[in-house]
Amino acid sequence: MRSTVISGLAELSAMKSSGDVTALGLYCQVAREAAADAGLERGEIDGLLIHTPFDGFSLYWPTVLADTLNLKLGFFDVVELGGASAAGMVWRAAAAIEAGLCNHVLCLTADVFTGLGGVRDLMPGQRQEYEMPYGASPPNGYYAMVARRHMHQYGTRPEQLAKIAVDQRTNAMATPGALFGSKPLTIDDVLNSPMVCDPLHLFEVVSPCSGGAGVVVSRRSAAKSAHAPISILGAGEAGSHLNIARRPDITHSWAQDSAAKAFAMAGLKAADMDVAQLYDCYTIAVLILLEDLGFCAKGQGGAFVAGHDLTWSGDFPCNTSGGQLSYGQPGGAGGMIPVVETVRQLMGRAGERQVLNASKGVAHGNGGVMADEVTLVLAN
Amino acid sequence: MDPYAKPLPRPSRYSAPFWQGARRGELLLQSCKACGVSQHPAGPVCRDCWSDRLEWRAASGKGKVYSYTIVHRTTTQGFAGETPYAVAIVELDEGPRVTTNITGCPVDAVKIDMRVRAVFTPATDEITLVKFAPEPA
Numbered sequence: 001m002r003s004t005v006i007s008g009l010a011e012l013s014a015m016k017s018s019g020d021v022t023a024l025g026l027y028c029q030v031a032r033e034a035a036a037d038a039g040l041e042r043g044e045i046d047g048l049l050i051h052t053p054f055d056g057f058s059l060y061w062p063t064v065l066a067d068t069l070n071l072k073l074g075f076f077d078v079v080e081l082g083g084a085s086a087a088g089m090v091w092r093a094a095a096a097i098e099a100g101l102c103n104h105v106l107c108l109t110a111d112v113f114t115g116l117g118g119v120r121d122l123m124p125g126q127r128q129e130y131e132m133p134y135g136a137s138p139p140n141g142y143y144a145m146v147a148r149r150h151m152h153q154y155g156t157r158p159e160q161l162a163k164i165a166v167d168q169r170t171n172a173m174a175t176p177g178a179l180f181g182s183k184p185l186t187i188d189d190v191l192n193s194p195m196v197c198d199p200l201h202l203f204e205v206v207s208p209c210s211g212g213a214g215v216v217v218s219r220r221s222a223a224k225s226a227h228a229p230i231s232i233l234g235a236g237e238a239g240s241h242l243n244i245a246r247r248p249d250i251t252h253s254w255a256q257d258s259a260a261k262a263f264a265m266a267g268l269k270a271a272d273m274d275v276a277q278l279y280d281c282y283t284i285a286v287l288i289l290l291e292d293l294g295f296c297a298k299g300q301g302g303a304f305v306a307g308h309d310l311t312w313s314g315d316f317p318c319n320t321s322g323g324q325l326s327y328g329q330p331g332g333a334g335g336m337i338p339v340v341e342t343v344r345q346l347m348g349r350a351g352e353r354q355v356l357n358a359s360k361g362v363a364h365g366n367g368g369v370m371a372d373e374v375t376l377v378l379a380n
Numbered sequence: 381m382d383p384y385a386k387p388l389p390r391p392s393r394y395s396a397p398f399w400q401g402a403r404r405g406e407l408l409l410q411s412c413k414a415c416g417v418s419q420h421p422a423g424p425v426c427r428d429c430w431s432d433r434l435e436w437r438a439a440s441g442k443g444k445v446y447s448y449t450i451v452h453r454t455t456t457q458g459f460a461g462e463t464p465y466a467v468a469i470v471e472l473d474e475g476p477r478v479t480t481n482i483t484g485c486p487v488d489a490v491k492i493d494m495r496v497r498a499v500f501t502p503a504t505d506e507i508t509l510v511k512f513a514p515e516p517a
Contacts, residue, residue, distance in 0.1 A: 129389040134509065137467070195453070196452060198464075
C-alpha cells in the first residue's frame with residue numbers, strides 16, 4: 001500500500017442531538033469537509049466507502065450518497081464490520097487504488113442517534129433468538145462478561161479499568177467538539193458512577209450521540225493536500241464470531257491476529273508506535289487491545305494502565321482525542337475516531353494536545369463484541 | 381394474564397427442535413453425524429466440517445459458569461423491572477456454551493466455575509427458556 005496515502009480528514013463535533021439533520025445530511029457535510037481538506041474538487045473524487053447508518057438504514061446507501069453528492073465513481077461500497085468498518089475502509093480504499101480502479105476514495109462515516117429501538121430490529125437473528133430473551137443487553141452484557149473473566153484470570157482491578165476513562169477524559173478536555181470535554185474525571189468518580197453491567201460502571205460505557213468523520217485515501221502521485229500525506233505502512237484484518245462465547249478464551253481477541261499482520265506488513269512492532277488510538281466502546285476493550293496489539297503481555301493490561309500516563313502529554317499517548325468514551329460514540333462513526341485522530345497527530349494538526357515528534361501510530365477498530373478487528377499502522 | 385413483554389425467540393427451521401426440546405424439559409444440542417462435534421446455536425451446517433448431516437442429541441443439562449454479569453441497567457425491552465439480574469455464559473459439560481440467566485440463588489452468590497444445571501422456565505405456551513440454577517450440593 002506504499003503507493004497510497006491518507007491525504008485529508010474531517011470530523012464533526014459530537015452532538016447529543018443533530019436536530020432535524022439526518023445521517024444523509026451529516027454524510028454530505030463530512031464529504032465536503034474531507035474533500036476540501038484533501039484539496040480535491042468534486043469531480044476528482046472517484047471512490048466512496050461508507051458505513052450504513054442506523055438512521056435511515058436501507059439498501060443501496062453508497063448509491064444514494066453518490067447520487068446526492070453527484071459523484072462519478074469507479075469504486076464504491078459499504079464496509080459492514082461494525083466499529084471496525086472505518087479502519088477497514090482505509091486498506092480497502094488503498095487496495096482499490098493500487099488495483100487501478102480509482103485515485104481518490106472518500107472513506108466516510110456518519111450517524112444520527114435515534115434511540116436503541118431501531119437498532120434492536122437490525123440485530124442478527126441469532127442474537128435476537130439466544131441473547132435478548134435472557135436480557136443479555138448486548139453489547140453491554142457481553143463486554144461486562146469479558147471484563148469479569150479478565151478479572152478472574154489475571155486479577156485485573158476495577159480501578160485499573162477506571163483509569164482508562166479518567167485519562168481519556170483528560171484528553172477530551174483538550175479536544176474541541178468532544179461531548180464530555182468540560183469536566184475532569186477521577187477514578188472515584190468512575191467507580192461511584194452507577195453500575196450498568198457489573199463490573200462495568202456508567203462512565204466505562206460509551207454514550208451514543210450524533211456526528212460523523214472521514215478520511216480521504218489518495219494515490220500518492222495524485223495527492224494534492226496542503227498537509228504532509230500519511231503513509232499506510234501496514235493493515236491487518238481478522239475475525240469472526242457473532243457471540244464471543246464461541247472464542248475458546250474470551251480474554252483473547254482476534255486483534256492479536258489483525259495486529260500481527262499489520263505490524264509484520266509494516267516491519268514494525270507495537271513498541272515503535274508514538275501514539276495508539278484503540279477502539280474504546282468500553283474501558284475493557286482498550287485493556288484487551290493493549291494486550292492483543294502487543295503493548296504488554298496478556299493479563300498485564302491492568303498493571304500497564306496503572307503504570308503509564310495515557311494522556312496526550314504522558315509516556316503512552318492513547319486515545320488522545322478522548323476516544324469514544326469521552327468524545328462520544330456517533331453510531332458507526334465512532335470507529336473513525338481512532339483513524340482520524342491518528343492521522344491528525346501524524347500530520348501535526350492536533351493543536352493543544354499534539355504529541356511531540358509523533359511519526360508512527362496505530363489505529364485499531366473493533367466491531368461487535370471483539371468480533372471484527374482491523375489494525376492500521378500509519379506514519380508521516 | 382399480562383402479555384409477555386420481553387423479547388421472545390422466533391424459532392427457525394434450524395432452531396425449532398431446540399425450542400421444542402426446551403418445552404419438554406430437555407436441553408438438546410445439534411450434533412454432526414460426520415465428525416461428531418456438538419454445536420450451539422444450531423445452524424444449517426456443522427461449523428467444523430460443513431456437513432449438513434446433523435442430528436439432535438440430549439445434553440446432560442449440567443455445566444459451569446464461564447463468565448457472568450449482574451445487570452443493573454438493562455437495555456433489553458421488558459427487563460427494567462427485573463434488575464438486578466444475572467446473565468451468564470454457561471459452559472455445558474458437552475462443550476458448547478450458552479447465554480442464559482442464573483436463577484435460584486441471590487445474584488451475589490453467582491461465581492465463575494459455579495456448577496449449574498438447566499431449569500426450564502416457560503415464558504409463553506409455545507416458548508420455554510433454558511435458564512440455569514446452582515446444582516444441589
